[in-house]
């Protein structure tokens with residue numbers, strides 16, 4: 001397993017340095033994507049990259065969205081021979097110490113996505129917590145995977161090969177906030193494994209969010225409408241897989 005971290009940054013220059021520093025404990029390179037940030041974030045990101053030789057900086061002039069940033073980083077990771085990428089948000093909301101458990105899970109399940117689900121404290125805004133259940137429900141429907149726990153959490157360890165396969169064979173993938181849900185569903189469609197793992201998430205009082213309630217929820221709804229069409233085409237295959245998985249689980253329980 002050859003692992004690197006991927007950290008997309010937009011408007012989170014001030015929290016990046018702490019996130020990167022805590023990731024360096026794991027002795028892996030960190031691909032940071034500056035996605036068309038303005039000042040002062042741009043300077044803070046540059047400083048962080050200059051300070052830590054483990055940081056590989058990818059920079060864009062114009063903002064293209066979180067999905068675009070992660071896609072660029074995955075292609076770069078693939079080119080450099082990494083087999084796995086660990087995508088961590090740059091806003092410092094996630095408990096980085098959990099990376100160790102995720103990496104161990106990935107070593108045991110190298111072909112699976114280790115998919116973070118949030119364990120909130122009382123700082124979470126109710127709208128953010130309840131809003132994501134809509135996406136989670138739809139993702140379970142379109143992927144025929146009732147075991148999905150969360151599709152929006154920015155803390156996930158992916159195997160690179162199936163990720164690249166999806167990128168190469170999919171004409172369009174949502175490249176903004178719908179990306180987290182769409183890439184997960186599409187990777188499950190090509191039979192990538194799934195392991196859920198919890199991560200503590202906190203919302204600091206002065207935290208910056210790029211999530212726009214109306215704009216992003218409309219975009220996510222459109223993404224699921226497209227995925228619904230894809231699900232209908234694949235439904236015979238998904239039905240067979242669901243059946244096999246159920247048989248396998250029943251067999252396991254009887255032993």
Ligand SMILES: Nc1nc2c(ncn2[C@@H]2O[C@H](COP(=O)(O)OP(=O)(O)OP(=O)(O)O)[C@@H](O)[C@H]2O)c(=O)[nH]1
Pocket residue numbers: 007008009010011012033034035063064065066067069070088089090091093128154177208209210211
């Ligand atoms: N590269 C890039 N990164 C982005 C963009 N928008 C958000 N991000 C990054 O994606 C991660 C998640 O963005 P957030 O603004 O925290 O969105 P969120 O976590 O869905 O929303 P909250 O639950 O409110 O925190 C952070 O690391 C951001 O810096 C973007 O347009 N481009």
Ligand SMILES: [Mg+2]
Pocket residue numbers: 089091093154209
């Ligand atoms: Mg966030």
